[in-house]
Amino acid sequence: MKTADFDFHLPEDRIALRPAEPRDAARLLVVRDGRLADHVVRDLPTLLQPGDALVFNDTRVIPARLDGVRVRDGLEVAVEATLHQRRGPAGWSAFMKPGKRLRVGDEVRFTGLTAVVAAKHEDGLVDLDFDRQGPALDHAIHAAGHMPLPPYIAARRAEDERDRSDYQTVFAAHDGSVAAPTAGLHFTPELLAALAARSVSTHGVTLHVGAGTFLPVKADEVADHRMHAEWGEVSAVTADALNAARAAGGRIVCVGTTSLRLLESATGEDGVVRPFHGDTAIFITPGYRFRAADVLMTNFHLPKSTLFMLVSAFCGLETMKAAYAHAVADGYRFYSYGDGSLLFRSA
Incomplete structure (x- = not known):
């Protein structure tokens, strides 16, 4: 079909x-x-x-959308990560915007936590290794993240506390x-x-x-x-x-x-x-x-x-x-x- x-x-x-x-x-x-x-x-x-x-x-x-910056050679570029699946105590796979120019080894700084790009995949997913693990990582994501409203809602209004x-x-x-x-x-x-x-x-x-x-x-x-x-x-x-x-x-x-x-x-x-x-x-x-x-x-x-x-x-x-x-x-x-x-x- x-x-x-x-x-x-x-x-x-x-x-x-x-x-x-x-x-x-x-x-x-x-x-x-x-x-x-x-x-x-x-x-x-x-x-x-x-x-x-x-x-x-x-x-x-979980509030799975994280705003941050990619850091490379002293330069910062704004990025957005939407977490997809937990990979382990310190790891998540994520969809990144923009994602094509990300390289393995790049540092990504979010509010209150940092990650390193561990791998990139053909399906658009990026593996992120964070600087903390377990409950400490969960708490940091809850503090820094936004609710991942679907694109068709997010395009028409901002996410809010409600x-x-x-x-x-x-x-x-x-x-x-x-x-x-x-x-x-x-x-x-x-x-x-x-x-x-x-x-x-x-x-x-x-x-x-x-x-x-x-x-x-x-x-x-x-x-x-x-x-x-x-x-x-x-x-x-x-x-x-x-x-x-x-x-x-x-x-x-x-x-x-x-x-x-x-x-x-x-x-x-x-x-x-x-x-x-x-x-x-x-x-x-x-x-x-x-x-x-x-x-x-x-x-x-x-x-x-x-x-x-x-x-x-x-x-x-x-x-x-x-x-x-x-x-x-x-x-x-x-x-x-x-x-x-x-x-x-x-x-």
């Missing part, structure tokens, strides 16, 4: 710059058997069944993401209580979302695109609970493409979810046979993005093009701070 097959028209005024208030007041487009229905997120308990298992990503976003809470889900527990698992932004304690009253169970998995989620697909052919790896974990307790829920007739409902991608990585051809700990670079496109996910709650994604390809695999390309056309025409809000959709997998 060609990347152009996943294009659609999106007016710029459909991009949400702030989340709905309260969070569960966001709109929710339900897509089931090719039919569309307009709801709001707080309707979710009525759209699910007792015994369903809701799976959310409990990663926490984003420190707005760009974090109610599930956030484990530091490591440089982008929010945005479907989780719609949840509130009240909504979770209503789901529990409906006998819908909730289960956490961890996928630390990397900065590669913001990168456009540049290949003309979908098969030529390569995903950046992200670290994830599915515990034995969660795997057992999901297998038991499905055996009892419940459905696995993934909150976000991140939890779906991780669960699909952890599930075998036999449909059994197994414990998982490590990197995944799974790339889901039409033709993929889903093993774990029955229902997907997700936001509205970019044209020609890997995530629009994923939802097209889940419900069918023509169905999703129709759903997105409806969302555009009916004023739904798109992207990270936008409205959501509830997708029931096509047979």
